Each structure stands twice: as C-alpha cells, then as structure tokens.
Amino acid sequence: MPYQNEFARKTTHFDFVKNPEIQAFLNSCEYLIPPNEKEARELIRVFQKPPRPSKIELPRLILATDGSYYESALNDRIPSTRVGYIKIGAVLFSLEEFANLHEGHFVDPFKVAALQDNNTSLAFVLPSANVRLSGYSSVRDSFRAALDEQLLSEKTRFDPKNFHTSLRGTLFHLASRRPGEMGTDSPFRLKLHKCPTCGKGPIEIEDKLEQQFCPHCGAPVYPSDCLRLWEEVHDYQSNGTALSRLMMILEHLIPIHYMRFIQQKAFLALTKIAFFVDGPLAIFGNAAWLHRSIMIYLYEINEKLQRKGMPPILMIGLQKRGQIVDYANMIERFLPPNSLFAIEDEYRYKYILANREPSKHGFGFETYYGQDFIFKTREGKSFVFGLPYPFKSKEEPGSDFAHEKTEWHRYINLPVAVQLIEHLQTELYQDAVIPIALAHRYTAISLQPGGRVLDLLTRRALA
C-alpha cells in the first residue's frame, strides 16, 4: 500500500481512505509498487551492459516525426459543434548540425529556431461533432470523404503530378501486403473488410482518382476506409478517439512514406538516416492490422539492404510516457549506468503489467512491430525505446518468436541505437531525445495561443 501515507497527509483524502468500502476496494486492486532493496536487486538482474563495439558509425541524418491533435468548437455559443485538427511535424537534421547547436553547455536558441525552419509539417482538418461537408448526410461519411481526400492531396505527394506517390499510395503499398485473404498482389489494390454503408465485404478497391462504389449497395467507398476509423466517428459527440487514432497511424505511416520515397530515389541513403517515432512501435485500435504490413515492408527493405552488404534501417520508437516508462523510473535508482534490457514477456507480465492477463500468443501479438528496450545511459539517464522486429512474421514455423525477439544479436542496429540515444541526450530536454522534443515543439497545438489561431481560422473559413 505505497500511497496510503501520501493520502494520509491530506485530511480530505484521509477520510476517504478510512472508509471501509474504499479500503476494501484499494486492497483488491493491483498496481505498481516500488520495490525494496532486496526486490530491486532481483528486478535489475536481467540488465546487462549494452554492446559497445569499438567502431560505430552513427547515422548522418535524423528524421523525427511527431503529431498533435486538437478539437475546436466552431463557435463559443455552440460548443457541441466541432472540427478536428491533426498536425504531424517532421524534422530532418544532420548530426553535424546538432553538434553545432552546442556552444559549450549552452544551447543557442537562435540555432534551434533556425533548425525548426527546416521543418515540414502536414495538417489535416476533419469534421467532428455536428459538422457535415455539404452533400453528405452524416459526420461519419463527411469524415471518410475528408480523410481520403487529404491523404491523397498534393501536399502528401513526392511528385505532385503523380497521385500514386501520395500518403494514400503508401497506404496501398502497406495494405496490399496484408498476410492472408485481405492482401492483394498489387500495390495499386487493397481490400476493405466491409462496406461502411451496407456492411458487406470484403471489397477490393483500386488506387485511382475516380470515386469508387460498393458493388453490393452502390454507396461510395474510399481506400482509407480500410483504416476503419469511421467505426469510431459519431455524429453528436467529440471524435477525440478517432482523431487520436488517426494521429497515431500517421506518426507511423509518414516515416514509411519517407522510406518509400528515399528507397526509390537513393536506396543506400536509407542507411544514413535514423527514423525516430514517438511512442512504441505498435498500432492500436481497429487499424492494428497495419502493424503486420509495416513489419513485412521493413523486412523487404532490409533484405534488399542486406544483399548489398548494408545494415538494416534504423527506426527507433521512443517512449516518453506509459507503463514501461513509469516502471523504468521506479527502478532507476537501483540500476547502474550503462545497463540495457530487452523486455521479455514473462518479465513484463510479472513486474510491469502485473494487473494484466498474459496474451495467449505473447505480448503485443496483434499490435507491436518492434521490441521494447529499457536503457540507462553512462550518464545515468533512462530511456525506453523500441527497434523493429528483425522478422517478416511472428509465426514462422519452427521459430520461438517470444524468445527470439529478445535476443540482442538479432538487432544489428542495437549498438548504433544505444550510441545514438546517448549522443542525443541533453541537459535541456531532460529524459527526452532532442528530435522528438523539436518536432513536438514545432507541431504542438496548445490551446494558447496556437489553438486560438486555429479557432479563428476555422470560423473565418466557415463564415
């Protein structure tokens, strides 16, 4: 009962805790409890010194993406009428540029600002509660049409004249790789599990500009319906869930989009770039199927790189919050610097997710495409990061995925990842890697003053 004493200090809380029903409830709960010295020694036994080969070549460039979303009322007097905004920032900078930012221990704010000028960011505007596009009868149908249009828009294309190079085109590349019946053998075709209007399916769709229709009921269907966000869009309430899901999908889709572009333009350049993503390497919700396609996509690129004698793509998911971060903070004072652990399922369920029933096929079977690591740097800062699984599938016959995914030697980039995270840690952004911090700073829509500007823009646009 670690929090009891904290409660007791505040008299108002004290009365609650004395209540026998609340006491019984608290006793029946399971939650993270800070370990004592003896327990902690047991917990940190699994950590080892990270691999530090004598010669490590760091990537030349960092590409970091990070998103934010915001839902705004169109009018203060009608707060139930809302529009959703999603902004995904991408920062690309070279490690040399980063080195030049530091003047001794002082980070020059002008140089940071100049770096932010090299950013690009993508903004999406989507109808939310009580807002319909003209010609559409529901928020859901308006959301679907607006999403598809914006994924296809010129601002997302590598080549403005070629719509196959849009973000929607990248979605086709991933969706066509779905294992089993939902896959197609062409990057210009994908399948929807069902029609959002009549519920019949699957339906095959092409990557083309013309409006496509359900063969069963004749209602419009869109390629991006495959993300199944429409299932969480409602007419009269906030659509925060659908917006946050879409933001998360875009945070993973955009690095893949860049990889697709770089792959075509300068294949070997892929090995010079580190791709930083915010959060675990996983896709949650109705679009979780996308994680398998990403796994396959990365595997295919890595196979090509390997044939040329090159290391795999360096993609790092950095977690700033969540249960593992809480756990890492809790054991941090017991953990010696320069320690690394690839989280094993058994350990995770026993110590980190103690209140959760272990999944039958192993942790993250339906969602994760990367392995989580806990790392404490030589300077003593703790990070939780993920690297893509070096496998095409989690179900290769004869393989023991749950074990193999935690074997360090399979992650060829692990020493580089460790070195890079150590290289980028700063005094300024405590426990945050600077690209994420920069991307976040650039894209964050805060209620004041940024959000206010968007409120005004919305009203003007609709005035």
Ligand SMILES: [Zn+2]
């Ligand atoms: Zn239909």
